[in-house]
Amino acid sequence: MTRLQIEDLTVSFVQYERGLRRRVVPGLAGMDLDVAPGEVVALVGASGAGKSLLAHAVLGLLPPNAVESGRVVVDGFEAAPADRRRFAGRDVVLLPQSVTYLDPVAPVGRQIRRAARLAGLADPAAAAASALHRRGLGAEVLGRYPHELSGGMARRVLVAMALLGRPRIIIADEPTPGLQQESAEAVLDELRARADDGCGVVLITHDLVAALPVSDRIVICEEGRTVDVAAPQDFTGDGERLRHPYTRALWRALPANGLRLPAVGEVA
Amino acid sequence: MTTAETVVSGAALRLPDRRRRTLWWIASALVVVAAVVVAGTAAVDTAQATSLTERNLAPSWGHPFGTDRLGRDVLARTLAGLRLSLVVGTLAALVSAAIAVVLACAAAVFGGIVDRIVCWLVDAFLALPHLVLLILLAFALGGGTHAVVVAVALTHWPTLTRVLRGQARQVVGSDYVAIARGLGSSAPAIAAGHLARHLLGHVVVGTVLLFPHAILHEAALSFLGLGVDPAEPSIGVLLAESMRYLTAGAWWLALLPGLCLLIVVKLVDTIGENARALVDPRSVHL
Amino acid sequence: MLTTVLASLLAEIARRILRLVLLLAAVAVASFVLMVNSPVDPISVYVGADIAAIGPQQRALIAERWGFNDPPLERFGAWLGNLLQGDLGYSLTFNQPVGEVIAQRFLTSLALMAVAWLLSGVIGFGLGLLAGVHRGRTLDRVVTWWAYTLASAPTFWVGLLLLYVFSVWLGWTPLCCAVPVGVVADEVDLLDRIHHLLLPAVTLSIVGVAPVVLHTRQAVVEAMESDFVAFARAQGESTSGLVLHRVLRNAAAPALLLQFSSWGELFGGSVLAEQVFSYPGLGAATTQAALAQDVPLLLGIALFTTVFVFVGNQLGDLVHAWVDPRVRRPRLTAGRGVRARALAEEAA
Numbered sequence: 001m002t003r004l005q006i007e008d009l010t011v012s013f014v015q016y017e018r019g020l021r022r023r024v025v026p027g028l029a030g031m032d033l034d035v036a037p038g039e040v041v042a043l044v045g046a047s048g049a050g051k052s053l054l055a056h057a058v059l060g061l062l063p064p065n066a067v068e069s070g071r072v073v074v075d076g077f078e079a080a081p082a083d084r085r086r087f088a089g090r091d092v093v094l095l096p097q098s099v100t101y102l103d104p105v106a107p108v109g110r111q112i113r114r115a116a117r118l119a120g121l122a123d124p125a126a127a128a129a130s131a132l133h134r135r136g137l138g139a140e141v142l143g144r145y146p147h148e149l150s151g152g153m154a155r156r157v158l159v160a161m162a163l164l165g166r167p168r169i170i171i172a173d174e175p176t177p178g179l180q181q182e183s184a185e186a187v188l189d190e191l192r193a194r195a196d197d198g199c200g201v202v203l204i205t206h207d208l209v210a211a212l213p214v215s216d217r218i219v220i221c222e223e224g225r226t227v228d229v230a231a232p233q234d235f236t237g238d239g240e241r242l243r244h245p246y247t248r249a250l251w252r253a254l255p256a257n258g259l260r261l262p263a264v265g266e267v268a
Numbered sequence: 269m270t271t272a273e274t275v276v277s278g279a280a281l282r283l284p285d286r287r288r289r290t291l292w293w294i295a296s297a298l299v300v301v302a303a304v305v306v307a308g309t310a311a312v313d314t315a316q317a318t319s320l321t322e323r324n325l326a327p328s329w330g331h332p333f334g335t336d337r338l339g340r341d342v343l344a345r346t347l348a349g350l351r352l353s354l355v356v357g358t359l360a361a362l363v364s365a366a367i368a369v370v371l372a373c374a375a376a377v378f379g380g381i382v383d384r385i386v387c388w389l390v391d392a393f394l395a396l397p398h399l400v401l402l403i404l405l406a407f408a409l410g411g412g413t414h415a416v417v418v419a420v421a422l423t424h425w426p427t428l429t430r431v432l433r434g435q436a437r438q439v440v441g442s443d444y445v446a447i448a449r450g451l452g453s454s455a456p457a458i459a460a461g462h463l464a465r466h467l468l469g470h471v472v473v474g475t476v477l478l479f480p481h482a483i484l485h486e487a488a489l490s491f492l493g494l495g496v497d498p499a500e501p502s503i504g505v506l507l508a509e510s511m512r513y514l515t516a517g518a519w520w521l522a523l524l525p526g527l528c529l530l531i532v533v534k535l536v537d538t539i540g541e542n543a544r545a546l547v548d549p550r551s552v553h554l
Numbered sequence: 555m556l557t558t559v560l561a562s563l564l565a566e567i568a569r570r571i572l573r574l575v576l577l578l579a580a581v582a583v584a585s586f587v588l589m590v591n592s593p594v595d596p597i598s599v600y601v602g603a604d605i606a607a608i609g610p611q612q613r614a615l616i617a618e619r620w621g622f623n624d625p626p627l628e629r630f631g632a633w634l635g636n637l638l639q640g641d642l643g644y645s646l647t648f649n650q651p652v653g654e655v656i657a658q659r660f661l662t663s664l665a666l667m668a669v670a671w672l673l674s675g676v677i678g679f680g681l682g683l684l685a686g687v688h689r690g691r692t693l694d695r696v697v698t699w700w701a702y703t704l705a706s707a708p709t710f711w712v713g714l715l716l717l718y719v720f721s722v723w724l725g726w727t728p729l730c731c732a733v734p735v736g737v738v739a740d741e742v743d744l745l746d747r748i749h750h751l752l753l754p755a756v757t758l759s760i761v762g763v764a765p766v767v768l769h770t771r772q773a774v775v776e777a778m779e780s781d782f783v784a785f786a787r788a789q790g791e792s793t794s795g796l797v798l799h800r801v802l803r804n805a806a807a808p809a810l811l812l813q814f815s816s817w818g819e820l821f822g823g824s825v826l827a828e829q830v831f832s833y834p835g836l837g838a839a840t841t842q843a844a845l846a847q848d849v850p851l852l853l854g855i856a857l858f859t860t861v862f863v864f865v866g867n868q869l870g871d872l873v874h875a876w877v878d879p880r881v882r883r884p885r886l887t888a889g890r891g892v893r894a895r896a897l898a899e900e901a902a
Binding site: 529 | 822
Binding site for chain 1: 690779780781782784785786787788789790791795799800803804807877878879880883
């Protein structure tokens, strides 16, 4: 039994370009992913590979001009987009990536309390205060507006909002970039701890190195397609234990590994 | 991510092709507007012909829009009035667009004090209600058709100037203009070269969208008695005359000419909005 | 800290007042130049229908008395001098000082404009919200089409139709004026006034609704596509919850700003609506002044409406700042530290 199973998920968009010619823009070209309870699965790929789109598809957040095919199974239940909307917030939560995911005209406290109510908590006010406190933020943050937060504070507020309840699946969309080392580690440790409690965690990131210590498996995607699954311990040395050439190229391109750019033809 | 033109079936794709629909709208609106101008020109004489035996008649087959207190055919008067509206609208839109282009380009190219003067001028012209400004101008010019045309033409440029100035500043601020300047091109040469190409679409759309405002303002001034000579058939004059016979139940005098004006204004607006969709497709996504 | 805030506030107020003074000066000079160069003969205007009975000597006397022969600059100086003392001149049309005419007439118009303004704001915001939330569906198409059609409709024509249907045909509303004809002012009760106000106000609001609808719809569409609405949906927020907790406030700021900056259009509309319904407000007075070539009154109205539009814009800015915390609470000096730290974190 898996927490989340995604099979051959494709998403494309209908768009109009200059001159109003209609185009179909492919977003996801075939994503496969599964997460068991207690697992952190990292979804790694270059930006534009469709990682965030996958998160939005799983939560049923795609815009009306999106066309979708494939299967999304949540705890053994095959979920159509409408079902995914029902799961969103309580069973499946999103940990978004930047301050733009906070309402610019509402105080932080009001937004957290609303999230707590939606997560089904009994005392939203108390939950909001304690969620901030646990992440090292004082009660004065409740009265602030998003534009008055630093980048790190905004990220901690987002973590507090996303992880208020007891979700079964957490989809973390680039939760660490831009954070200082210790804050980033705190976020990743919290995700690891949630997984150890039985959650399934999908960690979407382009930062392979940061993902390795906390992940159970690494799924590599390229141009809207998942191309490889590897174990974290395979990422050692020159990458000789990695099977897929794109995965190997990603690993070798890291600064610590010599910043070698893949030669033409090496990437399939 | 790659883009490709493919045909995919699915719920979201059951839309008519927007490009074709847009072009169809523009073409048919243009045909109707042209037909109004031709019919209006042909109806000028009929519009003034009085017939004392056929006064204040309700619409019939002989007079689809009825007749007025002097037995003049309201349909002919409406067509002649619409033609006048379109002429005033065209003149006003062209003059205003020309002013807007010159001011916006000057502001963007020369910047500094010129830019501030242009912005202040725009603010100053928007400082009092547009209709009050029109009334002042029409009054100062002594009233009559020429006064309305001048007043309407001279007051519709501020908003378009604001839009074009923003666009022009983007072009001037872009890298390749800096390069052109570095290579020794003078400021006016830069304006001629780059701005013309980038602003053309916005100018065309902006000009078409000025049209409806200009037409409605001409009608308003004429309705108030401050515009077109009452002897000339203008929609505003027709509606002002209709007011006196409204209590007597002559609804056709007001309803049909006004409706025709609305349709013509909406047609021109449709042309403008559809042209905008061609220039800036983001504005019409779903 | 508090003193710097106070100082910057005072500086801002001073800056805006200076702006108004500059605008008023520009409007005064421009209007005066227009009036002086008008081909209208001021003496025949002053004398009216008896012009034929007046000889050249009397003409010269009148010109002397009213200063029509002085150089324009001198006349402008005299007018400006009186203006600065609060004297806007004398309206021959109403046989009253211009200041009094404007004050009385504006109060009458105010009731009309306030009702229309509130109606168009509330209805426009509601319809724009509906259309924006149901973007692309039939409801949106109908509302948008209707708004665009209204934007193309002449105000006075809408007024004429309403007048015909409700006053002539159904007889529900009066045919003209602000109070019943032939009734002493003291005996007019509030109900009568409202009865007379109804149709002109509805006319004015019907036409004013269109821009509010289209603007609100745009703001709602933008909010619905935003990241923060996506996150709220990810938390399981329903569509009505999204509207109530996220979209409403975000769309309110631009809608309010537009509604306050539309006072110029509102006054223009009232000129036309008052003409249709013979409603004795400032709008009708503007038309009468222009038709009767009452120059002092026209100049007074030009200056007054400039202030009116300016006040609307300033209120719009205030309300916008009140609704949008990014405007109300920009990061001051203390906030810079936060921002610097945020940037440092980003760079790390």
